[in-house]
Amino acid sequence: MQSSTRKERTQFRQRQILDAAVAAFAEKGFYKTRVSEIARRAGVADGTIYLYFKSKDDILISLFEVRMEEVLQVIHEALLDCTDAEQRIHEFFRLYMSIIDRDPALAEVITIELRQSDKFIREYENPKFKELLRYLASIIGDGQREGIFRSEIDPRLTARAIFGALDEVTLAGLFAKRPLESSRMARSLSELFVQGLR
Amino acid sequence: MQSSTRKERTQFRQRQILDAAVAAFAEKGFYKTRVSEIARRAGVADGTIYLYFKSKDDILISLFEVRMEEVLQVIHEALLDCTDAEQRIHEFFRLYMSIIDRDPALAEVITIELRQSDKFIREYENPKFKELLRYLASIIGDGQREGIFRSEIDPRLTARAIFGALDEVTLAGLFAKRPLESSRMARSLSELFVQGLR
DNA sequence: TAAAAATGAATGAGCGTTCATTCGGTGCCG
DNA sequence: CGGCACCGAATGAACGCTCATTCATTTTTA
Numbered sequence: 001m002q003s004s005t006r007k008e009r010t011q012f013r014q015r016q017i018l019d020a021a022v023a024a025f026a027e028k029g030f031y032k033t034r035v036s037e038i039a040r041r042a043g044v045a046d047g048t049i050y051l052y053f054k055s056k057d058d059i060l061i062s063l064f065e066v067r068m069e070e071v072l073q074v075i076h077e078a079l080l081d082c083t084d085a086e087q088r089i090h091e092f093f094r095l096y097m098s099i100i101d102r103d104p105a106l107a108e109v110i111t112i113e114l115r116q117s118d119k120f121i122r123e124y125e126n127p128k129f130k131e132l133l134r135y136l137a138s139i140i141g142d143g144q145r146e147g148i149f150r151s152e153i154d155p156r157l158t159a160r161a162i163f164g165a166l167d168e169v170t171l172a173g174l175f176a177k178r179p180l181e182s183s184r185m186a187r188s189l190s191e192l193f194v195q196g197l198r
Numbered sequence: 199m200q201s202s203t204r205k206e207r208t209q210f211r212q213r214q215i216l217d218a219a220v221a222a223f224a225e226k227g228f229y230k231t232r233v234s235e236i237a238r239r240a241g242v243a244d245g246t247i248y249l250y251f252k253s254k255d256d257i258l259i260s261l262f263e264v265r266m267e268e269v270l271q272v273i274h275e276a277l278l279d280c281t282d283a284e285q286r287i288h289e290f291f292r293l294y295m296s297i298i299d300r301d302p303a304l305a306e307v308i309t310i311e312l313r314q315s316d317k318f319i320r321e322y323e324n325p326k327f328k329e330l331l332r333y334l335a336s337i338i339g340d341g342q343r344e345g346i347f348r349s350e351i352d353p354r355l356t357a358r359a360i361f362g363a364l365d366e367v368t369l370a371g372l373f374a375k376r377p378l379e380s381s382r383m384a385r386s387l388s389e390l391f392v393q394g395l396r
Numbered sequence: 397t398a399a400a401a402a403t404g405a406a407t408g409a410g411c412g413t414t415c416a417t418t419c420g421g422t423g424c425c426g
Numbered sequence: 427c428g429g430c431a432c433c434g435a436a437t438g439a440a441c442g443c444t445c446a447t448t449c450a451t452t453t454t455t456a
Contacts, residue, residue, distance in 0.1 A: 009401095031229040035446060036404095045403040047448075056446065112313045115369070154386065160370050161363035161387055168362020169355065171313070188352065189359055196394030207435095233412060234438095243437040245414075254412065 014052050017042045021059050026105035068128035085143030093190035097182040100170050111171045133159050149197040212250050215240045219257050224303035266326035283341030291388035295380040298368050309369045331357050347395040
């Protein structure tokens with residue numbers, strides 16, 4: 001660590017604390033998680049947290065920004081290869097579920113705390129989440145222009161519905177604890193929607 | 199009130215407190231709502247709350263039981279008239295959204311605090327919610343037996359997806375604040391699913 | 397060896413819950 | 427019928443505990 005730049009070290013510490021926070025929030029939820037618990041998991045002192053984040057709230061918000069950005073990045077890149085909207089929908093489901101599959105703690109935080117954040121800090125707009133929805137809506141819009149999806153469908157409404165379905169199913173999977181078979185589930189769900197959209 | 203029986207008075211008070219709690223939770227969320235705030239809204243003293251509920255947690259749980267029971271009741275009754283599964287799906291969407299439409303506070307609590315409750319008190323199973331899902335799954339199963347829905351669909355998975363979609367769209371509507379046009383939205387969503395299920 | 401980073405004990409505000417006290421209605425008694 | 431005793435419901439001030447946050451001090455870095 002001593003050979004790294006100041007900026008690198010700061011990023012490293014932030015990451016370390018955010019990772020600890022994701023794990024802790026996933027286990028207990030935001031309100032039941034103590035700042036001292038996050039500190040313990042991150043292997044730093046309580047006070048250190050406050051050198052990197054303004055407040056406990058700020059941790060949650062940063063967490064969304066950083067992690068959602070990563071999710072968006074992965075999905076966006078992967079869908080570049082797809083030839084049509086239908087394929088992109090399928091891929092979207094598959095990818096989203098596999099990301100969640102690989103990082104269940106993240107899933108919990110997104111699913112549960114995302115809801116809270118709406119109430120949580122009214123002025124926090126959750127721009128990354130909006131971006132995800134916009135992206136999904138744009139896929140549907142593309143499909144309509146390609147002529148493979150019905151034109152009377154509202155892309156934004158449907159995007160929300162799709163996200164809701166994915167999110168709920170994901171959440172259910174988390175609590176079920178059994179092997180998820182997420183790729184099979186993803187396929188069967190995207191089939192349902194694609195069929196419905198046509 | 200003096201002419202009512204003890205039991206009636208108790209129920210009245212409980213209802214009064216639960217109504218206040220729904221409103222308060224909807225506005226601030228469970229954790230940010232003070233017990234004293236619920237008391238104020240209900241027009242009773244802080245201590246009175248504890249004559250009717252064991253704890254703040256208990257208020258939230260009772261709230262689910264009571265309100266969800268009502269929702270289930272309404273839906274169940276209304277769907278008795280339907281002739282086939284497809285119609286029942288349409289009606290389910292329409293009814294759920296109209297109930298939510300009429301009582302936005304309830305929607306918020308169901309949507310947001312339901313998520314939390316999974317974390318909230320691990321041992322709370324939320325039986326009423328499970329019943330709703332089971333009911334939805336049974337409609338889909340019926341449709342398969344009637345031969346109008348594809349047989350390779352998993353009813354339980356799909357029930358979850360449907361609930362998730364409804365729930366998310368509902369939530370989005372709440373924050374949008376504009377007139378919901380909920381019946382049009384409900385129809386267009388149920389169309390999507392029915393089409394997908396066929 | 398000066399500056400930056402990290403520490404963790406101390407602080408105190410916030411809030412769920414309790415409980416000694418008050419209130420109001422009911423029925424009993426003279 | 428009027429006054430009185432009783433009881434359960436309601437009250438709300440006070441309690442005590444739980445943390446998020448701070449900051450004087452120590453440790454590390456360059």
